[in-house]
Amino acid sequence: xxxxxxxxLKTNRAGRIALICLPLVFLALIFYYPLLxxxxxxxxxxxxxxxxxxxxxxxxxxxxxxxxxTAEQALLSTLLAITIGLPWAYIFxxxxxxxxxxxxxxTIVPFVLPSxxxxxxxxxxxxxxxxxxxxxxSLFGLEGPPLRLLYSLKGIVLAHAFYNAPIITRMVHAKxxxxxxxxxxxxxTLGAGRxxxxxxVTLPMLLPSVMTGAALAFIFCFLSFPIVLxxxxxxxxxxxxxxxxxxxxxYQHKTGAALAIIEIVxxxxxxxxxxxxxxxxxxxxxxxxxxxxxxxxxxxxxxxxGTVWLFVAASGVLFLGPMVSIIVxxxxxxxxxxxxxxxxxxxxxxxxxxxxxxxxxPLRSVLNSFQVGLAAMGVAxxxxxxxxxxxxxxxxxxxxxxxxxxxxxxxxxSVALGxxxxxxxxxxPLQLSSGLVAxxxxxxxxxxxxxxxxxxxxxxxxxxxxxxxxxxxxxTRLQAFRDIELPxxxxxxxxxxxxxxxISLGEMSATIMLARPELKTMPVVVNDLRAxxxxxxxxxxxxxxxxxxxxxxxxxxxxxxxxxxxxxWSR
Amino acid sequence: xxxxxxxxxxxxxxxxxxxxxxxxAAAEGExxxxxxPSGCGKTTILRLIAGFEQPDSGDILFDSKSVxxxxxxxxxxGMVFQNYALFPHMNVWKNIAYGLKFRPGIDKNKRVCELLxxxxxxxLERRMPxxxxxxxxxxVALARALAPTPQLLLLDEPLSALDAKLRESLRTQIxxxxxxxRLSTIYVTHDQEEALAxxxxxxxxxxGSIEQIDTPQEVYAHPQSQFVASFVGRSNQLEGxxxxxxxxxxxxxxxxxxxxxxxxxxxxxxxxxxxxFVREEHLRLEDSEVNIIPARVAGLEYHGESTIVHLESSVxxxxxxxxxxANSLHLDEPIKVSFSQGNAILFTRSVEEKREETDFxxxxxx
Numbered sequence: 041x042x043x044x045x046x047x048x049l050k051t052n053r054a055g056r057i058a059l060i061c062l063p064l065v066f067l068a069l070i071f072y073y074p075l076l077x078x079x080x081x082x083x084x085x086x087x088x089x090x091x092x093x094x095x096x097x098x099x100x101x102x103x104x105x106x107x108x109x110t111a112e113q114a115l116l117s118t119l120l121a122i123t124i125g126l127p128w129a130y131i132f133x134x135x136x137x138x139x140x141x142x143x144x145x146x147t148i149v150p151f152v153l154p155s156x157x158x159x160x161x162x163x164x165x166x167x168x169x170x171x172x173x174x175x176x177x178s179l180f181g182l183e184g185p186p187l188r189l190l191y192s193l194k195g196i197v198l199a200h201a202f203y204n205a206p207i208i209t210r211m212v213h214a215k216x217x218x219x220x221x222x223x224x225x226x227x228x229t230l231g232a233g234r235x236x237x238x239x240x241v242t243l244p245m246l247l248p249s250v251m252t253g254a255a256l257a258f259i260f261c262f263l264s265f266p267i268v269l270x271x272x273x274x275x276x277x278x279x280x281x282x283x284x285x286x287x288x289x290x291y292q293h294k295t296g297a298a299l300a301i302i303e304i305v306x307x308x309x310x311x312x313x314x315x316x317x318x319x320x321x322x323x324x325x326x327x328x329x330x331x332x333x334x335x336x337x338x339x340x341x342x343x344x345x346g347t348v349w350l351f352v353a354a355s356g357v358l359f360l361g362p363m364v365s366i367i368v369x370x371x372x373x374x375x376x377x378x379x380x381x382x383x384x385x386x387x388x389x390x391x392x393x394x395x396x397x398x399x400x401x402p403l404r405s406v407l408n409s410f411q412v413g414l415a416a417m418g419v420a421x422x423x424x425x426x427x428x429x430x431x432x433x434x435x436x437x438x439x440x441x442x443x444x445x446x447x448x449x450x451x452x453x454s455v456a457l458g459x460x461x462x463x464x465x466x467x468x469p470l471q472l473s474s475g476l477v478a479x480x481x482x483x484x485x486x487x488x489x490x491x492x493x494x495x496x497x498x499x500x501x502x503x504x505x506x507x508x509x510x511x512x513x514x515x516t517r518l519q520a521f522r523d524i525e526l527p528x529x530x531x532x533x534x535x536x537x538x539x540x541x542x543i544s545l546g547e548m549s550a551t552i553m554l555a556r557p558e559l560k561t562m563p564v565v566v567n568d569l570r571a572x573x574x575x576x577x578x579x580x581x582x583x584x585x586x587x588x589x590x591x592x593x594x595x596x597x598x599x600x601x602x603x604x605x606x607x608x609w610s611r
Numbered sequence: 612x613x614x615x616x617x618x619x620x621x622x623x624x625x626x627x628x629x630x631x632x633x634x635x636a637a638a639e640g641e642x643x644x645x646x647x648p649s650g651c652g653k654t655t656i657l658r659l660i661a662g663f664e665q666p667d668s669g670d671i672l673f674d675s676k677s678v679x680x681x682x683x684x685x686x687x688x689g690m691v692f693q694n695y696a697l698f699p700h701m702n703v704w705k706n707i708a709y710g711l712k713f714r715p716g717i718d719k720n721k722r723v724c725e726l727l728x729x730x731x732x733x734x735l736e737r738r739m740p741x742x743x744x745x746x747x748x749x750x751v752a753l754a755r756a757l758a759p760t761p762q763l764l765l766l767d768e769p770l771s772a773l774d775a776k777l778r779e780s781l782r783t784q785i786x787x788x789x790x791x792x793r794l795s796t797i798y799v800t801h802d803q804e805e806a807l808a809x810x811x812x813x814x815x816x817x818x819g820s821i822e823q824i825d826t827p828q829e830v831y832a833h834p835q836s837q838f839v840a841s842f843v844g845r846s847n848q849l850e851g852x853x854x855x856x857x858x859x860x861x862x863x864x865x866x867x868x869x870x871x872x873x874x875x876x877x878x879x880x881x882x883x884x885x886x887x888f889v890r891e892e893h894l895r896l897e898d899s900e901v902n903i904i905p906a907r908v909a910g911l912e913y914h915g916e917s918t919i920v921h922l923e924s925s926v927x928x929x930x931x932x933x934x935x936x937a938n939s940l941h942l943d944e945p946i947k948v949s950f951s952q953g954n955a956i957l958f959t960r961s962v963e964e965k966r967e968e969t970d971f972x973x974x975x976x977x
Binding site: 047048049052503505506508509510511512513514515516519523524527528 | 661662663665680681682683684685686687688689690692694696697698699700709710712713714752755756758759
C-alpha cells in the first residue's frame with residue numbers, strides 16, 4: 041500500500057507511540073512499581089500469597105473502629121462544609137460587596153495552602169489555651185476555657201470544614217451565578233413563595249454541583265492526614281494516621297501495608313464513584329448572563345442582610361482566626377510574664393545549627409523544601425506535558441485505558457503513596473542513593489495531574505490550523521510544537537508548574553514517610569515543632585510556607601482564568 | 612511552479628466518505644476552483660494535497676511524482692486558511708518571516724519587505740494579529756503563505772469571513788498576484804459567483820465527487836448535470852413530460868403549457884419526465900412566437916443596475932432578471948414572458964437525480 045512506503049508517516053506514528061508510551065513507562069517505574077511493592081508487602085510472605093495481615097486488620101476491633109471513624113469524620117466534615125459553603129455560594133451569587141472578586145479568588149486557597157499550617161492555626165486559635173478561649177475567658181471572667189474543641193472529633197471536623205467549604209462554595213457558585221433567573225421568576229408567577237422557590241426550583245438545579253463538591257470534599261477528608269494527626273491527639277486515629285503509625289512509629293510494615301491496601305481500594309472506589317458522578321452531572325455551564333446582585337452595604341439593613349452579616353462574621357472568625365493567630369504567634373514571645381514582639385522565631389527557622397527538636401538544622405529543611413519543590417516542579421511538568429498533549433490531541437483505541445492509568449494517582453492517598461515509595465526505593469533492589477529523590481518522586485506524582493489540568497484546556501483552545509499553517513511553511517511537527525504550541529500554552533504551563541511547586545512545598549504526608557532527619561522539609565518540621573509544642577517556631581515556619589504558597593496562589597489566580605471554576609476536577 | 616494531479620483519491624472519516632475516487636489536474640500556473648455546498652469534500656481535498664490528511668486510496672502527484680511519501684513541511688505548498696490561522700503570538704513581520712526560517716537561501720528582510728509591498732501592508736509590520744482588521748489579516752495570511760516561494764498555493768475559503776465589497780477587491784488582488792507569480796493555485800469556496808469570477812477552471816463538487824470540471828463559461832452555459840445547473844447561476848426550474856421529439860427539438864408539457872427546447876447531449880425519449888432549466892436572465896418579459904408563459908407580476912426587487920421580477924404563473928413561481936424594462940411594470944400587472952428554444956437546458960429526471968435535487972434544495976433554501 042502507498043501508506044507503508046511513506047517514511048514520514050512511520051516516523052509520525054513512532055512519535056505518537058513514543059508520546060503515549062513514555063509517560064506510561066515512567067509512571068510504571070515511579071508509581072505502579074511502588075504500588076506493586078506495597079501490595080507485595082501486604083499480601084506476600086516468604087514468596088507465598090497470604091491474606092493473613094488483611095484478615096488480621098479486619099479481625100482487630102481497634103482497626104475496625106479506625107476504618108469506621110475515618111468514614112464518620114469524613115461524612116460529618118462534609119456535612120459541615122456544605123453547611124458553611126452553601127450559604128457562601130448564596131452570598132456570592134445574590135449580593136455585591138467590596139473585595140468580592142478577591143474573596144471569591146481566595147476559595148482556591150485550599151488547593152495550595154499546606155494543611156499542617158491550618159492545623160497549627162487551629163491549635164493556636166481554638167486550643168484550650170488558644171486565643172479564642174483566652175479572649176472569652178477575659179471577656180466573661182471565666183476560670184477555665186469554655187471551648188474544648190481540640191483533640192476530639194469536633195476539632196477535626198471543624199478544621200476539615202475550614203478546608204473544604206471553599207470547594208463547595210466555588211463549585212456551587214459557578215453554577216448558581218449562571219442559573220437563568222427565569223426559572224425562579226416563572227415559579228414566582230405561579231405563586232411559589234421564596235422558600236418553596238428555593239426548595240422546589242433552585243436547589244434541584246444546584247444539586248449536581250452540591251453533590252459533586254460534596255463527593256470531592258468527602259474524599260479529601262477521608263484521606264486527610266496532617267489535620268487528623270495534629271488535631272486528633274492520641275485517641276482519634278484515621279486510616280491515614282494508622283498507616284503512618286504502623287510504618288514509622290511501630291515499624292509494623294506488614295500491618296501498615298495491609299491497612300494501606302484496604303485504604304487504596306476504598307479510595308479508588310470513591311474516586312471512581314466521584315468521576316462517574318461528575319460525568320453524569322457535568323452540564324455545560326448555562327450561557328445565561330451572570331445574575332445581577334444586591335449591594336450588601338448600602339440602603340436599609342433588612343432581616344435577610346442582618347442574617348448574612350452574622351453569618352459572614354461567624355465564618356470570618358472561623359477562617360481568619362487561625363490564620364491571624366499564626367501570624368501573631370510568629371512575631372510574639374512570652375517574656376517575663378508579658379507578651380513581646382520579636383523576630384526570634386524567624387531567626388530560629390533560618391538557623392544553620394542542629395536543633396534537637398527536629399533532629400536537623402531548621403535552615404536545612406528550608407533549603408530541602410525549595411530544592412525538592414523546584415525538582416518536583418520540573419519532573420511534574422515533564423510528565424504532565426506529554427500526557428496533556430496526548431489527552432488534548434490524540435484519539436486512539438485504548439484512550440480510556442490511557443486516561444485511567446495516568447489519572448489513577450488522584451485516587452491514592454499521600455501516606456499510602458509514601459509507604460509505596462518507601463517499599464520500592466528505600467531498600468533493594470531499586471534503592472535510591474538519595475532519599476531526597478524518593479521525596480521528589482512522591483511530590484511529582486501528586487503534582488503532575490495539576491499540570492495536566494492546567495495545560496489541557498490551553499492546548500484544546502488552540503486551533504489545529506495554526507499548527508498546520510506552520511507545517512506547510514516548512515516546520516516539522518517538533519519545530520511547530522516549539523515555535524507555535526509551546527509559546528501559546530506557556531500560561532497554562534506556568535500555572536501548572538507553579539501549582540506543582542506549591543503542592544510540593546506544602547506536602548507533608550508522603551514526605552513524612554520518606555524523610556530521614558536531614559531530609560525533612562518545612563511542613564515536616566512544622567509538624568515536629570507542633571508535636572514538641574514549640575509553637576513559635578511552628579508559626580514562623582508556617583508563615584513562611586503561607587507566604588510562598590500565597591505567592592503561588594497569586595500567580596495561579598492571575599494566569600489561570602477560572603481554572604477550577606467549572607465543575608470538572610479530573611478528566 | 613508545479614502541475615498537480617489527483618488520481619482516484621478516496622478519503623474516509625470513519626463511516627463517511629468525504630472524498631470519493633476523485634481525479635483532476637491543475638496545470639502549471641493554472642487557477643482551479645473547487646466549488647460546492649458545505650460538506651462536499653472540497654476542504655478535505657486541500658488538506659490531502661497539503662499533506663495534513665493521507666488518502667485511503669489513490670495518489671497525489673506533483674509534476675508526475677507522488678508526494679504521499681513527502682511530509683507537509685517538505686511539499687512546498689502555501690496554504691491560506693479560512694480563519695487565517697495567523698500565529699497570535701507573533702507580529703505581522705514575524706508571521707510572514709516564519710516560513711523563511713526553513714529556507715536558508717532567501718534574504719529574510721528583503722523578502723518580507725517585498726511581500727508587504729505585494730499585499731499592500733507596508734507599515735503594519737509591528738502590529739499583532741489581534742490589532743489588525745479581518746481584511747488585513749487575510750492579506751498577512753496570503754503574504755505568509757507566499758514568502759517561502761511555494762510551488763503551489765492552496766486557499767481554503769479565504770474570503771468567506773469578509774464583507775461583500777472587501778471580498779470583491781481582495782479576490783481581484785489575489786488573482787492579480789497569482790497571475791504575476793504564475794503560481795499554480797487551488798481555491799476552495801462555496802460561493803459560485805466567486806468561483807466564476809476568479810478561476811481559469813471550476814470543479815463543481817457534490818457529496819465527495821466532482822460533477823463537472825470546466826472553464827467558468829462552459830460550466831455556466833453547458834452544465835453537465837442537474838446539480839451543476841441549479842448550483843451555478845440562478846435558474847427557473849420547470850418539471851414536465853416529453854410529449855414529442857422532432858430532430859433536435861423536444862416538446863415538453865409543463866402543467867397546461869407546452870415548450871419547445873433544443874436537445875443537447877442528453878438522450879431524451881418520448882414520455883420521459885424531464886426538468887427544464889431557464890436562467891433568470893434568459894426569461895424575457897415579452898411576448899414571442901414560442902415558449903410563452905402567461906404570468907402576473909408578484910414582486911419587484913430593485914438592484915440598481917437590474918431588477919429581479921418575481922412572477923406568478925400557471926407553471927409555478929418564476930424569476931426574471933430585467934434591465935430598464937422593469938421600470939414600467941406594476942404589481943399584479945398581467946404579463947407574458949417567454950424564452951427562446953435554445954436557452955432552456957433539459958435534463959431527464961432519474962430517481963437518483965431527484966434525490967440529489969432534494970439534497971440540494973435543503974442546502975440552498977435553508
